[in-house]
Amino acid sequence: MVEIKVLEKETAGVIGKVLRDNFGKGPGNVVCSLSDSVLVAFITNFASPVELSLMNIQQNLFVEKTRDLLMSTLKEEMKTFMALKMRYEVKEFYYDWNLESHSGMLIFIFNKEAVQDGTYPEQDQLHGIISEISHKAEKVPDEIQSKKLTPKHLLVTRDGILVSIEKELISLGFEETLLLAKRRLEKRLIEEHMDVIEQKLGAKVMDFFIAWNFTEDKSYILFVLQQNAKAK
CATH class of the missing domain: 3.30.980 (Threonyl-tRNA Synthetase; Chain A, domain 2)
Structure with missing residues (x-):
């Protein structure tokens, strides 16, 4: 340690x-x-x-x-x-x-095998919320996984979220424009669902971040949680 x-x-x-x-x-x-x-x-x-x-x-x-x-x-x-x-x-x-x-x-x-479980209460319910947010922004992900890395860090992985028009924009070289647009859209949608997210997690979300891998059609959402603080 x-x-x-x-x-x-x-x-x-x-x-x-x-x-x-x-x-x-x-x-x-x-x-x-x-x-x-x-x-x-x-x-x-x-x-x-x-x-x-x-x-x-x-x-x-x-x-x-x-x-x-x-x-x-x-x-x-x-x-x-x-x-x-x-x-x-x-x-x-x-x-x-x-x-x-x-x-x-x-x-x-x-490039190392993970050995810790990382599961947490209300995991399936949070996945449902993330699925709803993704559907509003693009489409329901093919797969959602999440893991408590530490008591303060929750990492959500979404696979298969790009729709056909987004893939076409990427192939035409508009990756940066798409990235900037998706940042704004998805962060706004997460903010709109923040109360229910905090309720399911039982913790206040201090901050959150989103990143994409367009080549592999996946995205990561990192929630930074306030420890020992119940959501309102």
């Missing part, structure tokens, strides 16, 4: 430095949580003065596009570091930001 905590702290320090070196300002805090084959980094107080100025004049979309561009250049560097640190290949890497709250997340999924 001590070794894992040291590893999480060292990894958080490196992630903070990489973000600071490339974005001009580092995050206020980075908290890493390692669970089996998944490492989650929760980032807070992350917004440069330039980004804040752009957001003040309603240019959030430009900030999103700039961050996407920078993260695409950092992807391999971060995957290489994590592979060396964890001694496992990074199979998947995702990120997302909530600009209004100046927060973000990174997810590293390693």
Whole structure:
């Protein structure tokens, strides 16, 4: 356990430095949580003065596009570091930001078999809510899985969510436009269902993030929960 905590702290320090070196300002805090084959980094107080100025004049979309561009250049560097640190290949890497709250997340999924169960009460009911949200945004997923990585982190995986028109847009090179649109739409739908989500989880959702893998037609939703706090 001590070794894992040291590893999480060292990894958080490196992630903070990489973000600071490339974005001009580092995050206020980075908290890493390692669970089996998944490492989650929760980032807070992350917004440069330039980004804040752009957001003040309603240019959030430009900030999103700039961050996407920078993260695409950092992807391999971060995957290489994590592979060396964890001694496992990074199979998947995702990120997302909530600009209004100046927060973000990174997810590293390693090529390693998970051994922990991760089930939790009301799991099937939450899957039903996620299925309803997905149906409103695109279609009911072919499969939904979820796992409590830690008491504070719940990861939901959706497979088979893209409809034909979305696949066609991707093939035509409009992946970035589709990503920006889906971020807004699905986050809005999740916010609309937040009361019932918190009720089923029995916990307040402090933050949540969404990422997509268009190539494999899958999506991840990460809920950051407040421990020992019942939802209203």
